[in-house]
Amino acid sequence: MNSAWISFILLIGNALGCDKTNCVTLSLCPALQRYVTNPVTNLALRNVEKLICEIDEDVRICCDQMAIANLQKESKSFYDNTKTCGIQDPTYEFPWMVGLFAFGRPLCSGALLNERYVLTSASCISYNGSLDLFSILLGDLNLKSNSCNQTNYATKECIQMKFLSVEETIPHPLFNGTFNNVGLIRLNESVVYTDYIQPICLPEATSNWPAMNSMYTSAFNFDPKTEREKFKRTTTVILKPLDMCREWYKSHGHTITLNELNFCSIDKDDTPPAFASTVVDCGAPVVTFHNNIWYAEGIVSLPTNVTDRQRPIVHTNVSYYLDWIHSNMKDWE
Secondary structure, three states, X not given: OOHHHHHHHXXXXXXXXXXXXXXXXXXHOHHHHHHHHOOOOHHHHHHHHHHEEEEOOOEEEEOOHHHHHHHHOOOOXXXXXXXXXOOOOOOOOOOOEEEEEEOOEEEEEEEEXXXXXXXXXXXXXXXXOOHHHEEEEEOOOEOOOOOOOOOOOOOOOOOOOEEEEEEEEEEOOOOEOOEXXXXXXXXXXXXXXXXXXXXXXXXXXXOOOOOOOEEEEEEOOOOOOOOOOOEOEEEEEEEEOHHHHHHHXXXXXXOXXXXXXXXXXXXXXXXXHHHOOOEEOOOOEEEEEEOOEEEEEEEXXXXXXXXXXXXXXXXXXXXXXXXXXXXXXXXXX
16 A cells, blocks of 8 residues: 555544544643633534543543644634622622522522523533423522521521523533533523622633632532531632542542543631531532632532542633633623
């Protein structure tokens, strides 16, 4: 077989999929990383799917320069998040928190992004059945009460909770376990903002935090086994290195996909036991406070009942998915 014919066969093979000899971890091919997390067109999605070699403890992709050049032709700039968001009344903590219900029972948490969209994890909404089974709860502090929702433990002031139906669920098209575990929910009607229902801001595209920086996670922490009364809880968490996180899970018999698209946290040592994240809701936002604005930096990707306070919680890093998020919100202005 002559060399020209061999070259033609190799060219056709690479066009149909990945040349396995070029497979590297995602971190070694930063030019492709953006397209793996943000396939904003159907063509880009099909091309990226061909370049994924495997998803195990890490993601390995085919770092093909011709494919990168083709994807770059479809690139879009990151959205500048200038809408009013991330502001809370001191009385109503984390007013962007929502509860996702399925079959009338609490399932996951999420964060309100604007009047029509909720940010959550793909694992919460990867369901092919009727959307009539889903509902979204806003403005509630106590999942076990249908009457007065206390603004805190000391007062009896009531707020008006609101249930909304779901028009569409949008899990990331390349979601796999903790890889690309991000999704959107489109509500069937626009939300009316109040003091206790407000949107959260998305982070900057270049979000970068110190290794031990404090963040906050808030969730309803509903425990289906006990069905005990569950208020919205807020916990201070600190970041932990991915290597430590990976080793912890491996030593406890779990193999999960972790790379720079994720980050891990544990409860801060001074978190009171009653408020520790004993039950962590998938889809719950992890937020930071900067220049008087709250930002959703992460999403809880791996739900777990945490009995070991040193057990790390796995999050999806939202800053890597801004193009995908904005391209899937139909009426974002």
